[in-house]
Amino acid sequence: MQRGTIREVLATVPLRFWLAFGTLVVGVALGWLTRLLARRVLRRIGVPDAIEGTAFERTAREFGTSTVDILAAIAGYFVFGIAVFAAVAVAEIQYVAQFWNAVAGFLPQLFFAVIVLIFGVLLGDKVELVVSERFRGLKLPQVGVLPLMAKYSVFYLAVLIALGQVGVATGALIVLLAAYVFAIVFLGGLACRHLLSAGAVGAYLLLNQPYTIGDEIRVGDVRGIVQEMDLFVTHVEADGEEYVVPNSKVFTEGFVRVRS
Amino acid sequence: MATLRDSLGDFVDGVDGLFLFSPSAAYYERFADADVPRVVVADENDVGAESFVELPLEFDNVRDRLRFGVEGAMEHGFVAAGDTVACVISVFEGGGDADSLVRVRVDEAMRSGIYDLFTDSRAEPGVIRDVFEVAIDLGKKGQKGKPVGALFVVGDAGKVMNKSRPLSYNPFEKSHVHVGDPIVNVMLKEFSRLDGAFIVSDSGKIVSAYRYLEPSAEGVDIPKGLGARHMAGGAITRDTNAIAIVLSESDGMVRAFKGGTLILEIDPEGY
Numbered sequence: 001m002q003r004g005t006i007r008e009v010l011a012t013v014p015l016r017f018w019l020a021f022g023t024l025v026v027g028v029a030l031g032w033l034t035r036l037l038a039r040r041v042l043r044r045i046g047v048p049d050a051i052e053g054t055a056f057e058r059t060a061r062e063f064g065t066s067t068v069d070i071l072a073a074i075a076g077y078f079v080f081g082i083a084v085f086a087a088v089a090v091a092e093i094q095y096v097a098q099f100w101n102a103v104a105g106f107l108p109q110l111f112f113a114v115i116v117l118i119f120g121v122l123l124g125d126k127v128e129l130v131v132s133e134r135f136r137g138l139k140l141p142q143v144g145v146l147p148l149m150a151k152y153s154v155f156y157l158a159v160l161i162a163l164g165q166v167g168v169a170t171g172a173l174i175v176l177l178a179a180y181v182f183a184i185v186f187l188g189g190l191a192c193r194h195l196l197s198a199g200a201v202g203a204y205l206l207l208n209q210p211y212t213i214g215d216e217i218r219v220g221d222v223r224g225i226v227q228e229m230d231l232f233v234t235h236v237e238a239d240g241e242e243y244v245v246p247n248s249k250v251f252t253e254g255f256v257r258v259r260s
Numbered sequence: 261m262a263t264l265r266d267s268l269g270d271f272v273d274g275v276d277g278l279f280l281f282s283p284s285a286a287y288y289e290r291f292a293d294a295d296v297p298r299v300v301v302a303d304e305n306d307v308g309a310e311s312f313v314e315l316p317l318e319f320d321n322v323r324d325r326l327r328f329g330v331e332g333a334m335e336h337g338f339v340a341a342g343d344t345v346a347c348v349i350s351v352f353e354g355g356g357d358a359d360s361l362v363r364v365r366v367d368e369a370m371r372s373g374i375y376d377l378f379t380d381s382r383a384e385p386g387v388i389r390d391v392f393e394v395a396i397d398l399g400k401k402g403q404k405g406k407p408v409g410a411l412f413v414v415g416d417a418g419k420v421m422n423k424s425r426p427l428s429y430n431p432f433e434k435s436h437v438h439v440g441d442p443i444v445n446v447m448l449k450e451f452s453r454l455d456g457a458f459i460v461s462d463s464g465k466i467v468s469a470y471r472y473l474e475p476s477a478e479g480v481d482i483p484k485g486l487g488a489r490h491m492a493g494g495a496i497t498r499d500t501n502a503i504a505i506v507l508s509e510s511d512g513m514v515r516a517f518k519g520g521t522l523i524l525e526i527d528p529e530g531y
Contacts, residue, residue: 209434213467214421225418228461235462237418 020091027083035076042068054125056118071118078111113162120158124151194248195232201247202231216258219245223258271363276343279329280358281350282315283307287357299338301329311338316378316389320530322351324374330366331375341367373523377516382501383415387464390440392526395507395514397445398452399528408452409509411493413473416502417461423499424471427456431469438464457492475499480520493517
C-alpha cells in the first residue's frame with residue numbers, strides 16, 4: 001500500500017520536473033564548489049594582501065566577512081543563478097520562461113556590474129593609500145586633497161563602467177568625464193610645461209653628459225663650475241654664488257664648456 | 261641621616277634642562293610633571309616632543325652621543341652656554357630604557373663640531389649619514405676578510421673635482437649611482453681595492469672613484485701617526501667646503517674631517 005503511493009506520486013510528477021530538480025541540485029553543488037574555488041584562488045593570488053587597509057575591506061570586516069568572501073559568494077550565486085535558469089528551461093514552464101528569459105539576459109550584466117563596482121571601490125581605496133603614502137614625507141596639509149581626488153576619479157570610472165554594463169544612459173556622465181580628463185591633461189600640461197621641457201632636456205643631459213660635475217661651463221651670462229645636475233636643473237657655482245639653471249635654458253641658449 | 265637617594269639628589273639639583281636620549285613614549289611621559297624643559301634626542305621624534313634633536317647615527321660612543329645632543333640643543337636654542345643639564349642616557353645595549361644619568365655643564369668649549377658636521381655641511385644630512393654607514397660597513401667586513409681603507413669626499417664636488425686628478429678611468433662616469441642605493445655597498449667594496457678617493461656630490465651622487473687629491477696641505481692639523489690617506493682627506497676639507505670620511509686601513513677606524521680638523525672618530529666594531 002505504502003509502496004504503491006510513492007510510485008503513484010512519482011508517476012504523477014512528469015519526468016521533466018525531476019530532471020529540473022536534478023539540475024537544481026547540481027547547480028547548488030556547482031555554486032558551492034565555485035565559491036570554495038574562487039575563495040582559494042583569490043587568496044592564492046594575494047588579493048587579501050593587496051587590499052589590506054582599504055576602506056572597503058575594513059567595512060567588510062566590520063560585518064564579520066571579508067572582500068574575498070563577498071567576491072567568492074557572488075561568483076557562487078552566479079553559477080547557482082545559471083542553474084536555476086537551466087532548470088526552468090528543462091522543466092519547460094512556458095509562462096515562467098517568458099519572464100525569466102528577459103531576466104536571464106539582464107542578470108549576467110548585473111553580475112558584472114557588481115563585480116566592476118567592487119573592483120572599482122577596492123582600486124580607488126588602494127590608489128588613495130598609495131598616493132597618500134607617496135606624499136607622506138611632504139609636510140603640507142593641502143596635499144591631502146590629491147589622494148581623495150585620485151580615489152574619486154577611480155570611483156567615477158567604475159560607476160560609469162558599471163552603469164554602462166546594465167544599460168543605463170551614461171552619455172552626460174561621459175561628457176563630464178571627458179571634460180575632467182581634458183582639464184587634467186590640458187591644464188596640467190600647461191602648468192607643467194616648463195618642468196616637462198626641462199625634464200626632456202635633463203634626460204638627454206644625464207644620458208649623454210656633455211658636461212659633468214666639476215666642469216666649468218657658461219650658460220647665457222652665468223659662468224661657473226657645475227656642482228650638481230639632475231633631471232630638471234643644473235647647479236652652477238661661481239664665487240660662492242650657486243646658480244640653479246633650468247635644463248631647458250641650457251638647451252635654448254646653448255652652453256660653453258670652458259677649457260683652460 | 262642621609263640616604264642614598266638624598267645624596268644622589270645633588271645630581272639633578274638646579275638643572276636647567278633634562279635631556280632624554282631615545283626614550284620610549286611611556287618613559288617620556290614619566291617626566292611630564294618635571295619642572296624643567298625636556299629635550300628629546302633620538303633618531304625619530306615618535307614621542308611628539310616639542311624640543312627635539314635628530315640623531316643621525318646611533319653613536320656607540322656615549323660621549324659623542326652626549327656631545328651631539330648638547331650641541332644640537334645649543335644650535336636650536338633649547339639651552340645656552342652656562343646652563344647645567346641632566347642627561348638620561350643608555351650606555352649598555354638592550355637594557356630597555358636609559359641606565360645612566362650624566363650631569364653636563366654646557367659651554368662653548370664643548371663644541372666639537374660634531375653636530376655641525378652633520379647638519380651644517382654642504383651635503384645633505386641624509387647623504388652624510390649614508391656615507392658613514394657605507395664606511396662603517398666596509399670597516400666591519402673588509403674586503404674578502406682583509407681590512408681595507410677608503411676615502412670619501414662628500415659635498416662641494418665641483419670644486420673637489422678641480423682640485424684632484426684621475427688616477428685611471430672613472431668607473432662611475434655616466435652612471436647615476438647614489439650612496440644609499442641598495443647595490444652601492446657591494447660596488448664600493450669592490451672599488452675600494454683601487455687607490456684614490458671617492459667623490460660624492462651634495463645630493464649623494466657618486467661622481468668619481470680613483471681620484472688623486474691635490475690640496476695644499478698647509479695648516480692642516482691632524483694627529484700624528486695618521487697616514488697619507490688621512491692627510492689628503494683632511495687637507496681637501498680645508499681647501500673646499502667638503503667633508504672627508506676616511507676609513508683607516510691600519511686601525512680600522514672611521515674618521516671624519518671638516519675644515520681641516522678631525523671632528524669625529526668611530527669604531528666600526530661597535531655598530
